[in-house]
Amino acid sequence: MNLGIKGPDGGPIPPDSPLARALALPPEAPLSAGFADRVVAAAEARPVPLPKLRRGSGWRAGRRLAIGLAGIAALASAAAATGLLRQLAVPVPSAGTVWAHLSGTAKSAPAKAAKRAPVETPAAPAKVEIEESIDTPEELAEAFRRADTLRADRRAERLRIIDQRIAGEIERRSAAGLRVPSAQEVARLRERIAAAEALREQRADARVAARREVLQRKVEAGEAITREDFAAPPRGLRDLPEASAAFERLRRVPPRERRAALQAMPAEERGAVLEEFRTLRAALNPPTTPPSPEAQPKSGD
Amino acid sequence: MTAAGLHLPSAPDAAASGSDATQIQRLAARDAGVLRRVVDVHAARLHRIAWRMTGDAAEAEDIVQEALLRLWDLAPAMAARYPAGSRRAADIRLGGWLQRVVTNLSIDRLRRIRRLSGTDVPERMDDAPLADAVAEACEEGARARALIAALPERQRAAIVLTYYEELPNAEAAAALDMNLKAFESLLHRARAALRLAFAVQEGCR
Structure with a gap:
């Protein structure tokens, strides 16, 4: 008999108590004859249990993920x-x-x-493809048209970058808590930029016009214009002496680095490079144009 | 009932614990001879539990058969979970697992019968025996059965397992899927209800 929790009501039932006598059951009915045979027959007749459902395991999910990424x-x-x-x-x-x-x-x-x-360099120069030599006025006009389109695109790109830099600078100053230029200041800045751009275009137009006259004369004379002729530098540059290595190196770096490199040069070398620079500017500008203040080497450009 | 819950704190019985794992392995291999041996060893006790729970020998036989067939169905999963020779396999108590299945099936049958009887389900379980059960107990020859039948299902299972089958509390608690403290509380209430029913019965006599 089991000994469990003792207590007035829930304690174990003593074997010889009236309750134990009342709980006495007659011997249980035995299992029916052939019970074991029936169980074995029922077991053998049962269908083979189905395999477990293949729920998504880690590898299966990972494989799906890998396939998706691939x-x-x-x-x-x-x-x-x-x-x-x-x-x-x-x-x-x-x-x-x-x-x-x-x-x-x-x-x-x-x-x-x-x-x-x-x-820094407003637009990457996209080359005008000239597959063969230009030897007719039509072909030359087509080449000029392509060049004009390219120049217009480059100018638009320059203006877009200028706008972008102005907006970026205003945003940077605003984020840094610095004073933001007023609308009038921005307008004045844009006027100066537009004036500089107009001057630049004017000079470029003059150079291009001069160059095109030369090319047109060559075509009219029956000469074929090669790719090298079309892309040749202005006439004035051909007369320039060979540029020094220091000058070439400075010419290819951004203005800020150029200024730093100039300041780091010995005085003699710096003087030679600046002289070379003045010679180049003088050759690029028409002789009738008075020397502009920008040509002074103080800016280092 | 799943393959889990095989680690019941059962005392070694006819089916030695060491051979239980082997029996499960052979059941998984669909050895009908082993199933027959399991029936021979465990069926009588399982039938006794089910019969004392339900009071119906035919119903008890159905319950035992269903429990044994569940063992047959779940044997492959059990064999995979407790491979022979492992430490976990050494702790398998097949008899305890079958007792738990039979107890749960008996409780399910009793609850189904109660649902089908059409009586309202009480909001709170009343531990006191019902009046009709007590009145039935006044009839000669059915006193014990009426006393047992008057108990709620789980209390009835607690009395059957500990008083009639003389199982240790720990094993009976495992068969009812309870912890020991909860089972002891349940057993205490079952005995108290039994005594109350017996007192009412005596009053009728």
Whole structure:
């Protein structure tokens, strides 16, 4: 008999108590004959249990994820390869850029300079493709038309970058808590920029007109204009002496670095380079044009 | 009932614990001879529990058969969960698992009968025996059965397992899927209700 919790009401039931006698049951009915046979027969007749449901395990979910990622990567690669992303203005980094970022070998300064390059040099010069030599006025006119289109695009790009830089500077100053130029100041700045741009265009137009006269005369004389002729520098530059290595090196770097390099030069070398610079400016400007103050070397440009 | 819950604190019985794992492995391999041996070893006790719970020998036989067939169905899963030779397999108590299945099936049958009887389900379980059960107990020859039948299902199971089957409290608690403290409380209430019913019965006599 089990001994459980003792208590006045819930304690164990003594074997010889009236309650124990009342609880006495007659012997239980035995299992019916052939019970074991029936159980075994029923067991053997049961269908084979179905395998467990294959609920998504970690690997199965991971495999689906991997397949999905691979599919997305394939679609993205196909879109990049077909130029679709470029049409949608989505930047696609080159494999070298991606690898440089992944391996940590990307140089921050050159990357920054490369990023700013379009700002410093307003528009990357897209070459006008001339497949064969130009030897008819029609072909020359077509070449001029393409050049004009390119120049217009470059000018629009320059103006767009100027606007972008002005807006960016205003935003930067606003975020830094600095004084933000007023609308009048911005308007004056834009006027100065427009004036400089107009002067620049005027000089460029003069150079282009002079160059085109030369080219037209060559075509009229029956000469074929080659690619080199079309892209040749203005006549004045051909008369210049060979540019020094220091001058070439300075000419290819941004203005800020150019100023720093000039200041770091010995006095003699700096004087030679500046003289070379003045010679170049004088050759580029028509002899009748009075020397402009911008030609002074104080700016270092 | 699933393959879990095989670790019942059962005393070694006819089916030695060491051989229980082997029996499950052979049941998983669809060895009908092993099932027959399990029936021979456990069926009588299982039938006794079910009969004392339900009061119906035929119903008890159905319950035992269903429990054994569940064992047959779940044997592959059990064999995979408790591979032979492992430490977990050494703790398997097949008899305890079958007792738990039979107890739960008996409780389910009793509850189904109560639902089908059309009586309203009380908001709170009344531990006191019902009047008709007590009145029935006044009839000669059915006193014990009436006393047991007057108890709620789980209290009835507690009395059957500990008083009639003389199982240790821990094993009876495992068969009812309860912790020991809760089972002891249940057993205490069951005995109290039994005594109250017995007192009423005596008053009728």
